[in-house]
Amino acid sequence: MVRRNDQRRAALTDAAIEVLAERGARGLTFRAVDETAGLPPGTASNYFTDRDDLLIQTGRRVYERLDPGEEVLREARSGVQDKAKYLALMREVVGRVSGFRSGYLALLELRLEATRRPELRALLTERVRADVETNVEAHAASGLPGDAVAVKLLILTLNWLIVEQLTLPGVYDEEERVQLVEQAVERLVREPSGGGS
Structure with a gap:
C-alpha cells in the first residue's frame, strides 16, 4: 500500500486546481494532475479513488486556500x-x-x-x-x-x-x-x- 501523506495530497489537489483553471473540467485527468504536480505517473490514482473523489477533494482544497x-x-x-x-x-x-x-x-x-x-x-x-x-x-x-x-x-x-x-x-x-x-x-x-x- 502506498503511504498517503498530507503534503503529497495537498500537492496533488493544488495541481488539480491549476489543471482546472487552465484546461477546464474536461482536462482534469489523473495524468494531467501528475504531470502538473511533477510526480510520477500513477501517483494521483493512489490518492483518489476516482475522478469524482478528485473533484471533491480539489473543491475542499480551494476553500482551504481561500481561508x-x-x-x-x-x-x-x-x-x-x-x-x-x-x-x-x-x-x-x-x-x-x-x-x-x-x-x-x-x-x-x-x-x-x-x-x-x-x-x-x-x-x-x-x-x-x-x-x-x-x-x-x-x-x-x-x-x-x-x-x-x-x-x-x-x-x-x-x-x-x-x-x-x-x-x-x-x-x-x-x-x-x-x-x-x-x-x-x-x-x-x-x-x-x-x-x-
Whole structure:
C-alpha cells in the first residue's frame, strides 16, 4: 500500500486546481494532475479513488486556500466597527480571492461540474451555505453596521465583480473596480438609526 501523506495530497489537489483553471473540467485527468504536480505517473490514482473523489477533494482544497487566516480575522474584529472598517474588509476579500486566480477559476469549473455531479453539488452547496452563515454570524457579532441581507448582497455582488475581473478583465479597469466596491458598501450597508460614522 502506498503511504498517503498530507503534503503529497495537498500537492496533488493544488495541481488539480491549476489543471482546472487552465484546461477546464474536461482536462482534469489523473495524468494531467501528475504531470502538473511533477510526480510520477500513477501517483494521483493512489490518492483518489476516482475522478469524482478528485473533484471533491480539489473543491475542499480551494476553500482551504481561500481561508483568510486568523490574523485577518483578528484584525476584522479589532478597532472601530463602522463603514470604513466594512469597506476595508471588503477590499481585503476582493484582493485575497482575486489574488488566487487559479483557485477561483477552478471553483467556477467545479460549480459547473456540480450541475452534473450530485455529490459535488452537495459538497459545494453545504460549503457555500456554511460560508454565508459564518459571514452573517460573524457580522452580527462584530458590531459592524448593516444586517444579514446586506452581507448576502455584498457576497453576491463582490463574487460577480471577481468573476468579471478574472475572466474579462477589460470590462472594468482597476479604478472602476475600487469605486464599485466602495459604492456596494455605501449603498448596501445601512448605519443603525441613532448612530453613524
